[in-house]
Amino acid sequence: MAIEELEAYRGRALDALSAVSDPASLEAWYRAHLAPSGEANTWKRSIGQQPKDERKAFGQAINEVGAALADAYAARQAAVAQAELQRRLVQEAVDVTLPARARRAGGLHPSVIALRQIADVFCQMGFTVFESPHVETDYYNFEAANMPPHHPARDMQDTFFTTDGQVLRTHTTSGQVRAMRCLGPGPIRVILPGLCYRNEDVTTRSEMQFHQVEGLLVGPTVRMSDLKGILMAYARAMFGPDQDVRLRGSYFPFTEPSVEVDIRCTLCGGDGCRVCKYTGWLEIGGAGQVHPVVLGHGGYDPAKNRGIAFGLGIERMLMLRHGIDDIRHFFRNDLRFLANFR
Ligand SMILES: [Zn+2]
CATH class of the missing domain: 1.10.10 (Arc Repressor Mutant, subunit A)
Structure with a gap:
């Protein structure tokens, strides 16, 4: 049972x-x-x-x-x-027949590409590259550039100040006296490339930061005519072999005489259009003969030496060259814009 x-x-x-x-x-x-x-x-x-x-x-x-x-x-x-x-x-099966995801390679920023091209152009003319600090003392940014305290020209440049009384350089001119003291007292020929900062309202035409290339030649035989030849070589390398350069009288505290540098309008070829305001010319930077006071700060005797200097805006140059209508594109990190310059 x-x-x-x-x-x-x-x-x-x-x-x-x-x-x-x-x-x-x-x-x-x-x-x-x-x-x-x-x-x-x-x-x-x-x-x-x-x-x-x-x-x-x-x-x-x-x-x-x-x-x-x-x-x-x-x-x-x-x-x-x-x-x-x-x-x-x-x-957990993996479909090995799926197409692979494309990997997008990074690239250099258009301003950096342009800075390197410009460095190439000037290095072929015997210039070397001199780097100077972004956070600068009041002395090098203003006083050594012939803008002592209370000089009205300081108002031309809205400035960012640090909490310990220094400034973000408002122009690459801040490196001029540094270069003279570092490389002098003999003849020097340098470019000073890099970012500059201004406490400005951001618009299609102006940004709080922008790249400049400063050029500086100092020596007993340097003349204003050298300036025009150098700028002509630059303009032809950047904008084409038929480019022309015009120097127009202006004022900067650190040069005497001072000039604005124009190139023939890249859109109308000089006939006159909306972009060049019907003048046929476009401004690409400022230049001049280095002011004796600045040479003195750099340790050079102004009676025996002369200097020429120029400051060129990089984003400005790229906007003219590529027909870009808004400087803010350069600092938005939008890949749709940046990928055009690879
Ligand atoms: Zn034009």
């Missing part, structure tokens, strides 16, 4: 096991049957209740059932693990 019930239990347990298909229900089946509190062990504890002469055979039958369930469990466990692995392989 008990043996028959035991056999019926074996059938039920194996049926239940064959329905198991995932790790959670396999675990539940194990707890119900093979665990210490499971049904297979309940059978073992019932041996003592059997008639004495049947106990041996009943015990053997229970052991057989227990072994059969353990074997079936092990086989099921392996099958479930295999099925689980298959499921994960399908779920």
Whole structure:
């Protein structure tokens, strides 16, 4: 009687096991049957209740059932693990036939590209590059450039001041006296490229930061006519071999005489158009003969030496060359704009 019930239990347990298909229900089946509190062990504890002469055979039958369930469990466990692995392989499959994502390479900023081109042009004429600090003392930015305290020309340049009384350089002219003191007292021929900063309202025509290239020649034989030749070479390298340069009288505190530098209009070729305000000329920078006071600050005797200097706006040059109508494009980091200059 008990043996028959035991056999019926074996059938039920194996049926239940064959329905198991995932790790959670396999675990539940194990707890119900093979665990210490499971049904297979309940059978073992019932041996003592059997008639004495049947106990041996009943015990053997229970052991057989227990072994059969353990074997079936092990086989099921392996099958479930295999099925689980298959499921994960399908779920985590990678489609190797998908096209690869294109990697976009970075590029140099248009102003940096232009600075390098300009450095090439001037280096061919024997100039070297001289770097000076962006955070500058009042002395080098203003006083050494012939703008002592209370000089009205300081109002021409709205200035950013640091909390310790220094300034963000408003022009690359701040490096002139540094270059003279560092490289003098002999003749020098340098360009000073870099960012300048002005506390100005940002508009299509003006930004709080912009790149300039300053040029400086000092020596006993330097003359204003050299200035025009150098600027002509620059204009032709940047705007084409037929370019022309015009110098127009102006005022800067650090040069005497001072000139504005114009090139023939790149749009109308000099006939007159809206961009050049019907003059036929476009301004690209300022220049002049270095003021004797500035030469003195640099350690040169103005009676024996002369200097010429020029300051060229880089973004201004690029706007003219490429017909860009808004200087703010240069500092917006918009890839749609920047990618045009690779
Ligand atoms: Zn024009």
